[in-house]
Amino acid sequence: MKRYGSQEMSGKLMRVVMRRPGPSLRNADPSAWHYGPTFDGARAVQQYGHFADLVAGSGAEILWLEDRDDGLADAMFTHDPSLMTDYGAIILNMGKPLRQREPELHEEIYAKAGIPILGRIEAPGTIEGGDCVWVDRATLAIGRGVRSNQAGIEQMAALLAPHGITVLGFDLPLWQGEEACLHLMSVISPLADDLALVHAPLLPATFYFLLKEKGIRLVVAPEEEFAASNGLNLNVLPTSPRKVIMVEGFPGTRAVMEAAGCEVKTFAADALCIACEGGPTCLTRPILRLAS
Numbered sequence: 564m565k566r567y568g569s570q571e572m573s574g575k576l577m578r579v580v581m582r583r584p585g586p587s588l589r590n591a592d593p594s595a596w597h598y599g600p601t602f603d604g605a606r607a608v609q610q611y612g613h614f615a616d617l618v619a620g621s622g623a624e625i626l627w628l629e630d631r632d633d634g635l636a637d638a639m640f641t642h643d644p645s646l647m648t649d650y651g652a653i654i655l656n657m658g659k660p661l662r663q664r665e666p667e668l669h670e671e672i673y674a675k676a677g678i679p680i681l682g683r684i685e686a687p688g689t690i691e692g693g694d695c696v697w698v699d700r701a702t703l704a705i706g707r708g709v710r711s712n713q714a715g716i717e718q719m720a721a722l723l724a725p726h727g728i729t730v731l732g733f734d735l736p737l738w739q740g741e742e743a744c745l746h747l748m749s750v751i752s753p754l755a756d757d758l759a760l761v762h763a764p765l766l767p768a769t770f771y772f773l774l775k776e777k778g779i780r781l782v783v784a785p786e787e788e789f790a791a792s793n794g795l796n797l798n799v800l801p802t803s804p805r806k807v808i809m810v811e812g813f814p815g816t817r818a819v820m821e822a823a824g825c826e827v828k829t830f831a832a833d834a835l836c837i838a839c840e841g842g843p844t845c846l847t848r849p850i851l852r853l854a855s
């Protein structure tokens with residue numbers, strides 16, 4: 564049986580790396596981590612439990628990283644320290660200084676699971692998983708911004724070129740500043756290989772034209788819900804094409820996805836996702852998705 568491989572964003576989710584938050588999150592200093600006013604460590608841990616139940620309920624196998632009080636509050640956002648390809652994992656180099664120790668945790672779990680490492684992004688290069696979007700199996704888009712830089716994009720292109728994969732960089736705006744989190748995945752969530760939810764005003768224009776050229780239909784989320792949710796209305800995890808998990812409380816965003824044929828499940832996430840600036844996609848590192 565295949566144990567790893569994923570060069571797409573919405574095929575059936577079979578295996579995923581997650582880290583259940585514990586003492587590191589409960590004891591996190593919100594000002595150091597740039598967490599918002601709705602942060603509440605104990606409630607965040609509880610809300611995470613409901614999210615994990617939804618992921619497990621989809622049938623995906625979860626490979627768990629443990630929070631052993633290492634102080635890495637953001638490490639629950641397992642989407643970011645590594646990327647999966649059909650040829651093995653790529654260990655990334657984080658743009659956020661407080662997250663620099665996280666890629667080691669991913670390297671350890673891949674070793675334990677017998678998943679090969681295809682390569683590593685090294686300083687001065689930085690890439691975070693949230694900036695990476697498979698537009699199709701042979702095209703990886705990377706947002707160039709506060710977290711991922713040109714040196715990282717060039718390293719990624721050199722690692723993937725031998726496998727016939729083209730890497731394209733797209734400039735992101737500074738938006739809410741250096742401390743805040745704006746990834747390419749903050750402005751797009753693929754829902755199926757021909758459908759994506761977007762916050763149109765912040766999409767890099769050249770990325771928008773690429774999506775159009777590839778025949779990907781864009782569903783536009785209500786702008787007021789993007790503002791009210793700190794962008795987290797848009798961070799939607801497909802567990803298979805058109806079956807998605809999103810944070811609760813954003814009916815307009817839910818409605819536009821349902822109108823496009825999606826089945827939507829929600830969980831309460833004010834203390835977890837809205838406060839800590841990362842949603843359902845960020846809380847998961849898919850390592851095996853079936854090609855759709």
Ligand SMILES: NC(=O)NCCC[C@H](N)C(=O)O
Pocket residue numbers: 637640642643659662692693694743744746748749839840841842844845
């Ligand atoms: N892929 C993502 O968008 N990840 C969210 C990461 C949030 C975390 N607090 C961070 O600032 O890196």
